[in-house]
Amino acid sequence: MTAVYFEKLNEDVKVPFYASAGDAGMDVCADEDVIIAPGETALVKTGLKLAIPEGYEVQVRPRSGLSLKTPLRLCNAPGTIDSGYRGELCIILQNTSKDYQWVNDQIARMRDIPENHHSLREKWTSGYCDIHKGDRIAQMVLCRVEKVDLQPVDSVENIGTDRGGGFGHSGV
Numbered sequence: 001m002t003a004v005y006f007e008k009l010n011e012d013v014k015v016p017f018y019a020s021a022g023d024a025g026m027d028v029c030a031d032e033d034v035i036i037a038p039g040e041t042a043l044v045k046t047g048l049k050l051a052i053p054e055g056y057e058v059q060v061r062p063r064s065g066l067s068l069k070t071p072l073r074l075c076n077a078p079g080t081i082d083s084g085y086r087g088e089l090c091i092i093l094q095n096t097s098k099d100y101q102w103v104n105d106q107i108a109r110m111r112d113i114p115e116n117h118h119s120l121r122e123k124w125t126s127g128y129c130d131i132h133k134g135d136r137i138a139q140m141v142l143c144r145v146e147k148v149d150l151q152p153v154d155s156v157e158n159i160g161t162d163r164g165g166g167f168g169h170s171g172v
Contacts, residue, residue: 038095060077069122
């Protein structure tokens, strides 16, 4: 087991945790209340700073339940936290829902309908996302990183085997 040291930026910060014994990712919680409007992207604070050992990275990944049950998306999944970073761990979330819906055969703006504010504890497809302090918003995985020594050559044609094809070559 590899140690990753952490600093809590305030006393009531939730430290990342494994929800189940066999989990690869530790759940990461919000340290603030944030409302993310439809189409908006927000940087959500966790209240934690990490000291990741050299030769490792922490990957920030979406929680599958949030991806399935809500339009909330982790923008740069997986996000990389480098071993040399000592700032606050923040999670970039985007609400991909639309900002309107049909009401009585007319389009109503979501912000004008109070019940279109949703928490992460419910299934929803459109509206405002109300993140509350302590909500599990992502997961993090510690990964070993191999350093690369790029070597210039005149051609890569005869190095290894070319599988052939390009983007989408194997079909859907």
